[in-house]
Amino acid sequence: MSTTTGTRGLLEVHGVHKSYGTLEVLHDVDLTVQPGEVTVILGPSGSGKSTLLRVVNHLEKVDRGFVALDGDLIGYSRSGDTLRELKEKAVLAQRTQIGFVFQSFNLFPHLTVLENVVEAPVSAQGRKRSEVEVEARELLARVGLADKADARPRQLSGGQQQRVAIARALATKPRLLLFDEPTSALDPELVGEVLDVIKALAHDGTTLVVVTHEIGFAREVADTVVFMDSGRIVEQGPAAQVIDDPQHPRTKAFLDKVL
Ligand code: ADP
Numbered sequence: 001m002s003t004t005t006g007t008r009g010l011l012e013v014h015g016v017h018k019s020y021g022t023l024e025v026l027h028d029v030d031l032t033v034q035p036g037e038v039t040v041i042l043g044p045s046g047s048g049k050s051t052l053l054r055v056v057n058h059l060e061k062v063d064r065g066f067v068a069l070d071g072d073l074i075g076y077s078r079s080g081d082t083l084r085e086l087k088e089k090a091v092l093a094q095r096t097q098i099g100f101v102f103q104s105f106n107l108f109p110h111l112t113v114l115e116n117v118v119e120a121p122v123s124a125q126g127r128k129r130s131e132v133e134v135e136a137r138e139l140l141a142r143v144g145l146a147d148k149a150d151a152r153p154r155q156l157s158g159g160q161q162q163r164v165a166i167a168r169a170l171a172t173k174p175r176l177l178l179f180d181e182p183t184s185a186l187d188p189e190l191v192g193e194v195l196d197v198i199k200a201l202a203h204d205g206t207t208l209v210v211v212t213h214e215i216g217f218a219r220e221v222a223d224t225v226v227f228m229d230s231g232r233i234v235e236q237g238p239a240a241q242v243i244d245d246p247q248h249p250r251t252k253a254f255l256d257k258v259l
C-alpha cells in the first residue's frame with residue numbers, strides 16, 4: 001500500500017504505538033528526519049530505542065500509526081489486515097532502501113569481508129556480481145579496510161568488523177542508514193575508529209539515525225537529538241539545546257548520569 005503523506009521528511013514516523021502483550025513499548029511516537037540530516041536517539045535502557053529502529057525498518061509491525069519513507073507510506077492497524085499482501089511487497093521494497101547496523105556486527109562468519117559486502121546487492125537486489133565487487137572494494141577503502149577484503153570476520157578486531165558492517169549496509173545504496181548502539185560492544189580503544197567512519201558519512205550528507213550513548217558524538221555530529229523514556233519521545237530539538245539545555249526533568253536526570 002503506497003500513498004502520499006504530503007510532508008517533506010525523508011523519514012516520517014507518525015502516531016506509532018507498539019505493545020508486546022500488555023507492555024507498551026512505543027507510545028504515540030512522532031519523528032521526522034530530513035534528507036541529509038543526522039538524528040541521534042538517546043535514552044535509558046528499555047526506553048524503546050531499538051524497537052523504534054526496528055519499526056522503521058519494518059522488522060516489527062506497529063499496532064497503530066505509520067512509517068513513511070519519502071512519502072511512501074506503510075502503516076498497519078488492527079483492522080487493516082485485508083491489505084497485507086500489497087503491504088508486504090511495499091515493506092520489502094522499502095526495506096532495501098534502509099541500511100541497518102547492529103551493536104553486534106552480525107557479519108556472516110563463513111564469508112570473507114568482500115563477500116559480506118557483496119551479498120545483499122547480488123542476492124536481494126539482483127545486481128551483477130562483477131559490478132558490485134568493484135563498488136564493494138571502494139566501500140571497503142572508504143571504511144579503511146581495503147587490505148582486508150579476503151579476511152574472515154573472526155580475523156578482524158571488533159572495530160574492523162563494525163566497519164565492514166557499515167560498508168555492507170552502504171552496499172545496497174540505502175537512502176537512510178540506521179545504527180543501533182554501533183559502538184556499545186567495542187573495547188573503548190576501538191570506539192573512535194567506528195565513530196570516525198560514521199562522522200565521515202554524516203559529513204558526506206548521508207541521512208543517519210543513530211542510537212548511541214556517546215554524548216560527545218551526539219553533540220558534535222547530530223542535527224537533531226531525540227530523548228526517549230518509557231516508550232515516549234519526551235524531548236527533541238537541536239543537539240546543543242537538548243544536550244546542554246535540556247528542558248524535561250527526565251532528560252536532565254539521564255544526562256546527569258551519563259555526562
Ligand atoms: P532500548 O533499545 O531503549 O533499550 P528496547 O526497544 O529494546 O529498548 O525495549 C523496550 C522494551 O520492550 C523493554 O522493556 C524490552 O524488554 C521490551 N521488548 C523488546 N523487544 C521485545 C520482544 N520481542 N518481546 C517482548 N518485549 C520486548
Ligand code: MG
Nearest residue numbers: 049050051180
Ligand atoms: Mg536497544
